[in-house]
Amino acid sequence: MTKTAPGVRIDGLTVVYKTPAGELPAVRDVDLRLEPGTITGIVGESGSGKSTLALSLLNAVQPPGRISAGSVEIDGLGDVVGLRNEQLRKARGKHIGYVFQAAQNSLNPLKTVGKQLLDLGRSHGVEDLRALVREAKELLGRMGLDGARVLDSHQHELSGGMRQRVGIMLALVLNAHLVVLDEPTTALDMITQANILKIVREVHAERGLTTLVITHDIGVVAEVADRLAVMYGGRLVEQGPTREVLGAPRHPYTKGLIRAIPRLVGDIDEAQALPGRPPTLATVPAEGCVFRERCPLRMDVCDTVDPDVRADTGADGPRAVACHAVTVKEHA
């Protein structure tokens, strides 16, 4: 069976976490499109809700969290928010591959990679397990590893970069065409990081995938993503084609993020950290703009009214930004 890259339409997605202070939103009213065959990057600081958003694609938000509103439509699967039990289990792995952060131990420490591969195959009713092993070896070989040796290894015998490639192999081996990578390069050294990103790009193109990359590292997104979405305090504050957003950021938070990156050339002092701290679940404002406490363009209206997402079409595709100041400036 050949599959094609699926499109994903996230509409009005809200994810809340149960806390002693009631249910607080970690992701609020997010609209996002993943066009078939593209790589989308989501950038945000810790606690911005980006990982929660990624888990929502698999309807795998962990308790005490839950998806309280919205839908995640995936081509060929329908709305995953409505999927339950076996349907959901079968969708995971087979249609949607999830790659964990390299530093996380995403493998059972007591079993070899090969045995876990067979467990995965059996879980999804793969009849030809030999073919599955062949496919796994091929994928690992494609990523520059000795497939037979890796399948015979335990997690503790693999380096961080090797583990990450094993994670990518496990996400793709069942022929999933939607892949979510959560912080794929965090905790890897620079060389390995570059290698992994190259692999992500190449495998994405070769297999015809729709890919979502979650990261706090704007450099990673610049490297691989076609489109970029910026999250802050559970909201998508800006999105658009990567080159346009990085070249001409409109939201003051995006501008701040880009200004904070130290350059290889030029004065190190040019890099300016954003003042203040990102909000946590408990401190994110219930009304008004989530970014206003750290915003240089703050106006009165920001305290009370949540800015609408204003979309328009740029040269390379749709752009959107949610900021009162931008709206005022551009429509004055």
Next chain:
Amino acid sequence: MTVIARRLAGHLARGIVMILVVATISFFIVRSIPGDPVAANVQKLIEQGMAPEAAEQATRVLYGFQPSGSLWQQYTDYMAGLLTFDLGQSVTHAGAPVTQVLGEAAKWTVLPVLAGTLLSFLVGIILGVYAAIKRTGKLGDILAISGSLLHGVPQYVLGLLLSAIFATLIPILPADGPVDILFEPGFNAGYIGSLAEHAVLPVLTYALAAYGGWILAMKSSVVTVLGDDFILAAELRGMRRSIIFRYIARNAILPLFTILALSLGLLLGGAVFIERIFNYPGLGLLLLDSITMRDYALMSGAFLLITAAIIVANILADLFYSVIDPRVRGGEEVGA
């Protein structure tokens, strides 16, 4: 395989050294306990009007021998005997070899302790998994509370309680020794049946007393594993529940094997109360008697046996660990 063989050799060497050290320490401690059974007997006979010569003669006949060497002489004799598994003779058992006396008693301790511990281990870990998975529900609460309660009740109280209920109030089970003397010892249905019937209460006591510890330990171990990334990863890869359950159980049970091996070693000597309550002539009672009777050789022998059991249990636990945990197998740990 060679790694395991090397580990085994290292463990055995260390184990033997430890046993020799413990033998030395227990030899001197035992002999510094006040009281001398031979001298006391001679004294007693003299006071009864016997001539000193005759009194010593009678005592020698009574015990079959009379130690007269210096402490150092006794020590070297003892250690030399130890190398040939000769632990000396027991003065309270008419000069029978200590090894034979210990062997007789050991079977009445090992069988019920082993059965009770394994039973509680099995039940405890299975219920511990449920207690962890259902920890937010009623079932989890009930299991955890039952574990805490039983864990808090001392073994001897449980033994007395069971004996009072099932042997006295509702006399359906015997509590009068390890076996009915009516039956001919041997491999016949009557004898085996009687053995099993008599073992019910002591085994149940050991099992109930240990169950609480197992369920609580397993519960916390499972909760830890549930929080591990690879469990979420397996879920996100769409693994079957039954497979994930096996991942959890196998990872959670690892640390408990060490506790199991150690507790089996320790229980050999710690069964005094249970053996008294159910009249089992086991090691615990033997040790107690040997201390009150100042039977030096038997005391040293019993201490040595308990020590050896713990050391052997440790070695077995470690070897077993290296079989079931690939991270230990590699031999990359410090000091190996």
